[in-house]
Amino acid sequence: MEKIRSVLSSKAPDSGVEEKKVSDYESGEQNLDIVVSKSQEFDPISSNMIKEIIEDDYAAVTVEDDSPYPEVRAAVPSSDDPTMYQSTIRSWVLGMILTTIGCGMNLLFSFHAPAFSITTYVTSILAWPLGRAWAAFLPDWKIFGVSLNPGPFNIKEHTLITIMANVSFGGGAAYATDILIAQNRFYNSDFGWGFDLLAIWSTQCIGFALGGIARRVVVYPAGAIWPSNLVTATFLTNMHINENHTANGWKISRLAFFCIVFAGSFIWYWFPGYIFTALSYFAWITWIKPDNVIINQLFGCSTGLGLIPNNIALDWNQIAGYIGSPLIPPASTIATIFLSIIIIFWIIVPAIAYSNVWYAQYLPISSSDSYDRFGQSYNVSRIVDPVTLTFDLQAYKEYSPLFLSTTFAISYGLSFASILATIMHTILFHGKEIIQQVRMKEKPDVHMRLMKSYKEVPDWWYVIVFVIFFALSIVTIRVWNTEMPVWCLVIALLIAIVFLLPVAIIYAKTNIAVGLNVVTEFIIGYMLPGKPIAMMFFKTYGYITNNQAVTFAQDMKLGHYMKIAPRNVFWAQLIATIWGSLVQIAVLRWGYGAIENLCAADQKDNYTCPNGRVFFNASIIWGVIGPQRQFSQGQTYYGLLFFFIVGAFTPVINWLILKKWPNSPIKYLNWPVFFSGTGYIPPATAYNYSSYCAVGLFFGWFVKKKWFHWWTKYNYSLSAGMDIGLAWSSLIIFLTLFLTNTNFPAWWGNNVVNTMDTLGTAIRNPLGPGEYFGPSTW
Structure with missing residues (x-):
């Protein structure tokens, strides 16, 4: 700090810069970037000198007082109020209502061509006026000792609602519904409500369990940035905090900028x-x-x-x-x-x-x-x-x-290359990092230290979820005639587990997802040729379980950034997933009866089920024709x-x-x-x-x-x-x-x-x- 003070006094002794700005930073109360931006207002030369001092001599202080990554510092507050309420009646009611509406509409929209989906940004921005209206007009009654209206709608309640939406319909309709549409409408095979529910619950919730088990490696480390969470965090802080400071001459607040x-x-x-x-x-x-x-x-x-x-x-x-x-x-x-x-x-x-x-x-x-x-x-x-x-x-x-x-043929080749490149890259460049994190050797950043104020979720909670839904997945494939043996299910889940850390680490650092859809189709096509239903389920348990695990881990990181108690995140994710899956199956079954000629190519209102049709065609290509007739030696695409x-x-x-x-x-x-x-x-x-x-x-x-x-x-x-x-x-x-x-x-x-x-x-x-x-x- 003495170096910074000497620059201020020698370069601009009459600038009017407040000594408090330096002391605030020294005590950890002021963001480092604000100190530099304030110095720019009077002397860009001293600003650059201060920046060099900060970068060279105060890197350790930066890591200690804030995230070592400028992207995270730009989006996520480095402070917390542990007394702020989170899991309230308001957050759960609004979260479940918006989950219900979002899941139902996304499933209905998935029938239509062109397909459309509601993103969680739509519901997140809806939650803000609804939450504020609740705070303004509802009485503060007690329901079983819990306040109906505890006070102003806050950022943690808003985050919890956003997490519910993310895990239940953030990626559109649940992937398992494509299997069911392909099976019911194109193969004319229907196993009924019970099968539908077990299929969607097992494929969704096994991923949740795996994401939770892997959280110490893909959520807690500072280097696991999860870039897309930074946009969500910025949006939420714009709505609720909206601190303002001058940045390169721009004085407009982030909230006003966002609104424009x-x-x-x-x-x-x-x-x-x-x-x-x-x-x-x-x-x-x-x-x-x-x-x-x-x-x-x-x-x-x-x-x-x-x-x-x-x-x-x-x-x-x-x-x-x-x-x-x-x-x-x-x-x-x-x-x-x-x-x-x-x-x-x-x-x-x-x-x-x-x-x-x-x-x-x-x-x-x-x-x-x-x-x-x-x-x-x-x-x-x-x-x-x-x-x-x-x-x-x-x-x-x-x-x-x-x-x-x-380009389609080349895309298959790139998918083949990405699978082994992901494994090798993770081993060579992140192997030591993974070992350190598993052993809890990495020094925690400010967000990890702040999260220690909250009770952790015991690992056995996630293990129990995995065991329950693994058992339900066995029931799904064996009680009904999916033609998929249990050993294939185990292999599919092993693929999802083996690739979990590599895929999650790549996504957490780059925001680019490595999909396992092609490799799972490729493997099952050789293992069980001529069985399209089995192929669809193998792909789902291998690819979507992995994808769901990454999605759940991403939202755990959002809760981590916004200082949501891990146990609140656990229950929000699990309950929203189970309920949202039930809603989607209900709308699916309603659509079968209510929409005339559903999924037909000439359906009068364009409810032609484009996603289910693509899934059906893929099941024929990979599950019936099989990769051996496409990629084996002597075939067209062998190279x-x-x-x-x-x-x-x-x-x-x-x-x-x-x-x-x-x-x-x-x-x-x-x-x-x-x-x-x-x-x-x-x-x-x-x-x-x-x-x-x-x-x-x-x-x-x-x-x-x-x-x-x-x-x-x-x-x-x-x-x-x-x-x-x-x-x-x-x-x-x-x-x-x-x-x-x-x-x-x-x-x-x-x-x-x-x-x-x-x-x-x-x-x-x-x-x-x-x-x-x-x-x-x-």
């Missing part, structure tokens, strides 16, 4: 989302040559590659809709994804496509559909016995092998198996280089992110990802470096405002216009997007009637 961004995002999305859709599909080069195949393949935004300079989206939904907000991940993660786009999708994919590898000239260059040798969508009904629903080999040989677009080797060795190369040259720029290259960061291509395209990377690098690198205090104060408020404005605008457009089939009057701004790219007809060698391609035998 929210309003602007809400209004703006009506243009690209409804009035002027060309702003959303802004592939302007394809508008010049709408019927040119090469132009549409290279520069298209729907089924093309979105090459520069045709890759800047003017629609936040195109930028963040698939991947999430680009303002959240670290700049190194964004740069790694952009490098993947350049190398994989702008160099390798065109090279493969224009060399006609995998018969690419007969197909769109980027599409999530599966095709037959006639260039049409693959008709799975032609290779399945209509009575037994089993694979008909003779019909398959008479019909066609299955073909994929170039993709070599991606496993690539994924295993690339992290080793990084590790060896960094052992020799620790400061090499390669330390910023994360191979699991390189392989899995573009996992939504297709149906996303490089157009979406390049726009995402452009915005992310601008704010996460340029703005953060040049205007650090602006970034610290406003970055996550900007992200929250854009996301929530989009969510509310999309919801209103969907409910008031799309569901009523109300189209905007035809005009150039909507008609110009009807190019070969958006119509999916940009194919170099389209087939005529009776023509076909592919091998002579299969």
Whole structure:
């Protein structure tokens, strides 16, 4: 502190800077960034000197008094009031009501094409006025000794409500409902209410148990940042705390900034989302040559590659809709994804496509559909016995092998690579860290120290949950004829457990999820060929259990950041999950009876069940045709198996280089992110990802470096405002216009997007009637 005082006195003795600002920081009452920003008001030279002193000589104080990570310091308060009430009648009533509404609407919306889901931001912002109205108008009665209205609606109650929403419908309808829709509506097999409830509860709650068991490694460490939680924390603190200070000359409060961004995002999305859709599909080069195949393949935004300079989206939904907000991940993660786009999708994919590898000239260059040798969508009904629903080999040989677009095929290879890259990266770069955390050797940060004021959840609570729902999962697959033996269930759960720490650590540091959906399909396709129902359940218990564990751990970290008692988080997550699952099954069963012709391709109101249909097709491709007819030696896509080797060795190369040259720029290259960061291509395209990377690098690198205090104060408020404005605008457009089939009057701004790219007809060698391609035998 003496160094800082000497700078202040020598550089600006009459500046009027209060001695209290330095002493406040010295006592831990003032954020370090505020001290620097205050000094900027009178002398930028001394501000820079103070910053250098802080960075060089006071790093230990920073770690002690606040998080060592600037991203966390920018979003999460480093203080706590343990007396603030959390688990109140108000928080539980509002949380359960919003959970019920959110789960029901998301399940109903999942029937519709296009599918839509309510995000937890929608309910979280609804909870604020509802909570304040409760505090203002309800009497303070006692119910069984508990106050009905204990006082002002506070940030901890709001956080608990948000956590309930996150775990119950934050990712849309529960994944298990896709299995049930595929089974009930497409396979015409229905085991009833009991089966449905056990299936959804077991798949959801086993993940909850695993996330809790792993919390000491993926929740408690300071390095487990969980970037998306920082946006939620910023939104909540904006609503309830809203401390204000000048940042690079900007004096507006974070709450006011958020409200302006929210309003602007809400209004703006009506243009690209409804009035002027060309702003959303802004592939302007394809508008010049709408019927040119090469132009549409290279520069298209729907089924093309979105090459520069045709890759800047003017629609936040195109930028963040698939991947999430680009303002959240670290700049190194964004740069790694952009490098993947350049190398994989702008160099390798065109090279493969224009060399006609995998018969690419007969197909769109980027599409999530599966095709037959006639260039049409693959008709799975032609290779399945209509009575037994089993694979008909003779019909398959008479019909066609299955073909994929170039980006779709490459996406499978990247999935193979990401699995082993994740394992190797975790062992090499985080192995010691995991061991230290398991042994409780890592020094706790300020948030961990503050959380010691609350009772911990005993590990045996999570173990009991695991045992109960593991038993229910056995009942699910054996009492009803799923054709899945118990040993397959055990293998699926072992996959989820083995990959839990690697996947969670990568996500906690980069905000990029490594999915196990492809590898689980791949494994079960070889283990139990020809059993599509078993394939769907194996995939769900392997992939979704892992995904749910990561999701629950993420919300445990939100509770950790916002200082929610762990036992309150435990009960909120468990009860909201069980109740929300029940609500979704009730709406599912209601829909079967109330919606005429549900899931039919020609359903009059577009309730065609797109997610269930995709799941059904995947079950045929992987569970009936099987990977042995796609990837085994001699098959069309055999070469993709070599991606496993690539994924295993690339992290080793990084590790060896960094052992020799620790400061090499390669330390910023994360191979699991390189392989899995573009996992939504297709149906996303490089157009979406390049726009995402452009915005992310601008704010996460340029703005953060040049205007650090602006970034610290406003970055996550900007992200929250854009996301929530989009969510509310999309919801209103969907409910008031799309569901009523109300189209905007035809005009150039909507008609110009009807190019070969958006119509999916940009194919170099389209087939005529009776023509076909592919091998002579299969």
